Amino acid sequence: MPSTFSRFFRPLGAAFAALALAGCASSPAVVPGALWPAPLEGAAPTDILLLGEQHDAPDHQRLQRDTVLWLATRGRLAALVLEMAERGHSTAALPQDATEEKVQAALQWHDAAWPWSTYGPVVMAAVRAGVPVLGGNLPRSAMAAAMQETRWDNHLSATARQQLLDALQDGHCGLLPAARLPAMARIQIARDASLARTAQEAVRPGQTVLLVAGGEHVLRHRGIPTHWPGSLTSQVLSAHTGPALAAPKTGVDIAITTAPLPPQDACAVLRPQK
Template sequence: MHFFPLFTAWWQRPAHEAPPPMSRWLGATALACVLSLSGCAGLPSAHDAAAPWPERLHTLLPADVLLLGEQHDAADHQRLQRDTVVWLATRNQLAAVVMEMAERGHSTQGLPRDATEAQVQAALQWQDNAWPWKAYGPVVMAAVGAGVPVLGGNLPRNRMRAAMGEAAWDQHLPAPALQRQYTALRDGHCGLLPESQIAPMARIQIARDASMAQTAEEALRPGQTVVLVAGGGHVLRSLGVPTHWPANLVSKVALALSGQALPAINSDADAIVATLAPPAKDHCGELRKQWAPRAPTPSAPQ
């Protein structure tokens, strides 16, 4: 089976078609792998676990940037994001919302508070087939309605192929962290990704983190907090977006995890938010079907 052409087939799709989000397959399985390698220390305290989420925000502030890590198919995680946006905006503490789910260079800046969902999606060049608006629309619209800009943070699609060949990204992370990234990619793709593609795909992940980090840093405002919404693997302090910031930028990481014993992470997150497990899905089965070689089209009888 030739995995490389199957994996990169979306590069040849028409421009109006969005690729599947790369971190869709880097969800619970890969994140669990990364956490197990990063070192864990028991469970969150009973007090922290019992406190309602908006109340726990007090313990994470002040911060220049608050990173909210999610599992993409967990609706509870998007609700937590909306609650965060509303809580901060109500207190005039929200500078901007940066979304992994839209490309860097697109934003809602200049739109009125009463902008329609269609106007907002157009401004962000939102790709619903990759990131369902039904899931993320409430987060985005809560910010727009509060007069707070929403900024796309993801690496633009037209720069991803180049990022695969930029070997300089191999030097960004310390060797142990880079190996964790490689392991997460292997496990997140169910062992289907050829070894020759591990390093290029890690470069894209690191370049995406750099893009989100730059977008958030540009949105900083004194006395307020930028919220960055991304997949759980992107927000880890020793591996993801925070590795691209200067030491004087104050960031806090809140990681939403669902459906299993939740580790408290020594250095990668400041808060763990427990949610119920979403409906079970066979992600590896779906990926195997997606990458299965297509049967040849039978020729017409002569």
């Protein structure tokens, strides 16, 4: 889900440095989307590259496809892991020339939730390059059980957990009853754990796993990276619509800015239900 962030624009040179020293800086550099994926040229090798998106921003899926192509043409892409498909589904058994219909079937693609017209070009870029695409999200059949998993209540620090609860409430337009927030947080953390496990299993020496998910999922301090051992290296990129002033402030190594979306009140349809 999208978050509200703030950060001043830095020159492109800082972006190269931030990627080369991912995880060392306390605040991210900001890169205009028009310059992507050039900063990858200066990136240090990493096991997993996380790319956060705003789901309704077409420019973000373009960034994803460009990243797939950049890594794949250099033989550096081990796998593409997606929030948009459930863990356990994969294109690994398909040939490079598989039809889009067969790819969707292999991933058990849920078009109503994730329009193929939006994400298909990203997926097919990997398939055509001979790179496996792996669903990483928690299966819907497991979500009810995840809501009862109290062990997730202690996974994050108290500060990070409160930030997650606040983000969940903001993401639901402030309309969620407070009593429902803990269960929603458990599902979010369980989804992150599922994505993290899938990506970790796909790691290959000398290559990089690209993990695509919503911006909240990729945050280093409260998202997917919290489920990995310290020995696994990762870099966190987050795409953001709008001006550099509103780019992510913490939790990412690089903030990629893209054109603002037309203004809309996404909460308008929910308010009458309060």
